[in-house]
Amino acid sequence: MPVGAIIEFSHVTKRFGGVTAVNDLSFSVEPGRVTGFLGPNGAGKTTTLRVLLGLVTPTSGMATIGGIRYRSLPQPLRTVGAALEAASFHPGRTARNHLAVYAIAAGLPRARVDEVLHTVGLDAHGDQRVGGYSLGMRQRLGLAFTLLGDPGVLVLDEPINGLDPEGIKWIRGFLRAMADEGRTVLVSSHLLSEVQQSVDDVIIIAQGELVHRGPLSSLETQIAPRIIVDSPDRAALAAALGRAGIEFTTGRTGLLAAAPDPALIGHIAFTAGVEVSALHRQKKGLEDAFLALVNDNAHGHPHDEHPNDEQPHDGKPHGSNPNDTEPHGTGGEPA
Amino acid sequence: MTPFLRAIRAEFAKTLTTRMWWVLAAVMFGYIALLAGGLAALFAGIESGAISPDAAGTGGQGAPPLGSLPPLVYSFASSVGYVFPVLLGALSTTGEFRHQTLTPTFLANPRRGQVLGAKTVTLFLAGAGFGVVALLASVGVGALVIGAFGVDPLLGDSGTWALIGRTVLAMAMWAGVGVGLGVLVPSQVAAVVIVLAFTQFVEPLLRFASMFTEVTAGIGNYLPGAASDALVGASFFTIASPTGTSTAMLEWWQGGLVLLAYAVAATVGGYFVSWKRDVT
Numbered sequence A: 001m002p003v004g005a006i007i008e009f010s011h012v013t014k015r016f017g018g019v020t021a022v023n024d025l026s027f028s029v030e031p032g033r034v035t036g037f038l039g040p041n042g043a044g045k046t047t048t049l050r051v052l053l054g055l056v057t058p059t060s061g062m063a064t065i066g067g068i069r070y071r072s073l074p075q076p077l078r079t080v081g082a083a084l085e086a087a088s089f090h091p092g093r094t095a096r097n098h099l100a101v102y103a104i105a106a107g108l109p110r111a112r113v114d115e116v117l118h119t120v121g122l123d124a125h126g127d128q129r130v131g132g133y134s135l136g137m138r139q140r141l142g143l144a145f146t147l148l149g150d151p152g153v154l155v156l157d158e159p160i161n162g163l164d165p166e167g168i169k170w171i172r173g174f175l176r177a178m179a180d181e182g183r184t185v186l187v188s189s190h191l192l193s194e195v196q197q198s199v200d201d202v203i204i205i206a207q208g209e210l211v212h213r214g215p216l217s218s219l220e221t222q223i224a225p226r227i228i229v230d231s232p233d234r235a236a237l238a239a240a241l242g243r244a245g246i247e248f249t250t251g252r253t254g255l256l257a258a259a260p261d262p263a264l265i266g267h268i269a270f271t272a273g274v275e276v277s278a279l280h281r282q283k284k285g286l287e288d289a290f291l292a293l294v295n296d297n298a299h300g301h302p303h304d305e306h307p308n309d310e311q312p313h314d315g316k317p318h319g320s321n322p323n324d325t326e327p328h329g330t331g332g333e334p335a
Numbered sequence B: 001m002t003p004f005l006r007a008i009r010a011e012f013a014k015t016l017t018t019r020m021w022w023v024l025a026a027v028m029f030g031y032i033a034l035l036a037g038g039l040a041a042l043f044a045g046i047e048s049g050a051i052s053p054d055a056a057g058t059g060g061q062g063a064p065p066l067g068s069l070p071p072l073v074y075s076f077a078s079s080v081g082y083v084f085p086v087l088l089g090a091l092s093t094t095g096e097f098r099h100q101t102l103t104p105t106f107l108a109n110p111r112r113g114q115v116l117g118a119k120t121v122t123l124f125l126a127g128a129g130f131g132v133v134a135l136l137a138s139v140g141v142g143a144l145v146i147g148a149f150g151v152d153p154l155l156g157d158s159g160t161w162a163l164i165g166r167t168v169l170a171m172a173m174w175a176g177v178g179v180g181l182g183v184l185v186p187s188q189v190a191a192v193v194i195v196l197a198f199t200q201f202v203e204p205l206l207r208f209a210s211m212f213t214e215v216t217a218g219i220g221n222y223l224p225g226a227a228s229d230a231l232v233g234a235s236f237f238t239i240a241s242p243t244g245t246s247t248a249m250l251e252w253w254q255g256g257l258v259l260l261a262y263a264v265a266a267t268v269g270g271y272f273v274s275w276k277r278d279v280t
Helices: A045-052 A095-105 A111-119 A135-147 A165-180 A216-222 A234-243 A262-272 A286-299 B003-016 B020-048 B069-074 B083-098 B102-108 B112-148 B158-184 B188-210 B214-220 B224-232 B252-275
Strands: A007-016 A019-029 A034-038 A060-065 A080-083 A153-157 A184-189 A201-206 A209-215 A227-230 A248-251 A254-257 A278-281
Touching (some): A007 A045, A019 A060, A019 A209, A034 A045, A034 A165, A095 B003, A165 A184, A209 A216, B020 B083, B083 B112, B083 B158, B083 B188
Parallel strands (some): A034 A184
Antiparallel strands (some): A201 A209
16 A cells, blocks of 8 residues: 655745745644545645646755655656646547556556556547546646555646546545555645545645644634524614624625524514514634635635625635534534 | 556657558548659659650650669658648647647646656657658659559668668658747647748748859758758658759758757747646
């Protein structure tokens, strides 16, 4: 069984011309756990991973795998398997030949090609040219490439992009199984909800800088639960809350009260004789905690000033996942 | 197996697992066979008297002093066909940039200089293979046609076989020039346009123009196409020279060295221009 190694970034900075893509980034990734590497598009995730893989030379700092830089690894594909976002295939080459080329280059046995095609479920399409592949099949082929050398470290950039629900379920189980075998698994995504069911730890970056790192559950404490309350007479409601000493902000769908208990707010409205038309916990989950962290950094103002409470901030409908079995998400359920 | 041999094997697998190599080889074979066969028929016909000089439009002055016909026809393999190994080499490097296969390539082997060296060796050998195919067209078809007119195809002549060997070498080096051009100009479209424009238009014009004075003719000898013709030892160009004689061309080995210098300079330059840069 291949052994995982610690991935370590130490003060990595990368500037492209005058643009700083990654700024003084330091963190480590432990074996035996699935680590989510999160941040909005353009945060510098891909650049960071390319620095780790020796494809991009950092302006300063360095990234190592088990203490060794990628370019100095004696057998890179046996140590690290990486799938990067870009579709790196010659469209006229078959999947089997694509894998064979790199198996030869890395000195791996040819039998591995058929094994990994089987692992990712592409055995029936191995002799098809990659140009005819769907996005999901390309993702699987990218994954097959990472497994060629049976490495102890897996680095996957947006592996869930373009997969169908079946494929997403499959890859979640796959990531878990890899980590349980003791491998190091680093998975990037711009959506926490995509990976929150499979990751143990999160590393969040925004604008090239680290904004949060720790176990997934540590994200929850980032957000105090709040109550959304509304009334046909919003001014009267605001006055009542003010008298009761509850801090609140005015949002699009009502008032956002900084109190943990809906019953308390209901009581205040009732005793003030104000009709209540809406009263529920703010549907803030991990995704919102994530977005708040990211936006804080991006725009330099605190997340409580975002009144559009129930809308996913990036306009993508991934915010509430019906299959959400995430055990830490209890604080985020609507009332 | 040493790492470098592994890298060469991987580059061979890359070259042979897409359709490009045999499509290029097939087009090259047809093109050279047509030209070599056609011109062999015309000139052999004139030389043997089967075609009257008047019909050939030479104004009744008889056949022009062609020197020896068979080497001229055989040299079409490189003088006409050299663009194909250049394209093969250029496409093999620009394709890596275009399809972003540099990423898996450098993941599998992060020693980039070694990869480029392996690619150069591989394409050099593939270019030699193209040389063999091109000779099958020019010598195979050409000798058949020349022989059919009763002219000696000179297949027993050691000079012919030296020409054949040097043609293979020239074609191999042209593929190396292509690899170098591909890393120097990683944009595939730009590289192909440069190859076609330079080989089909710019260089022939320059060579022709350079022949009019002694000084420029000396410089013209160092153009890559002229160097290649010098290496091979015969070409339609040297015979169509306006001064009527093949002006002092380079020695065959000098021509070979000049061509080699082009390939090495382009490849080393390209290594710094594109190959060792960030892959994003």
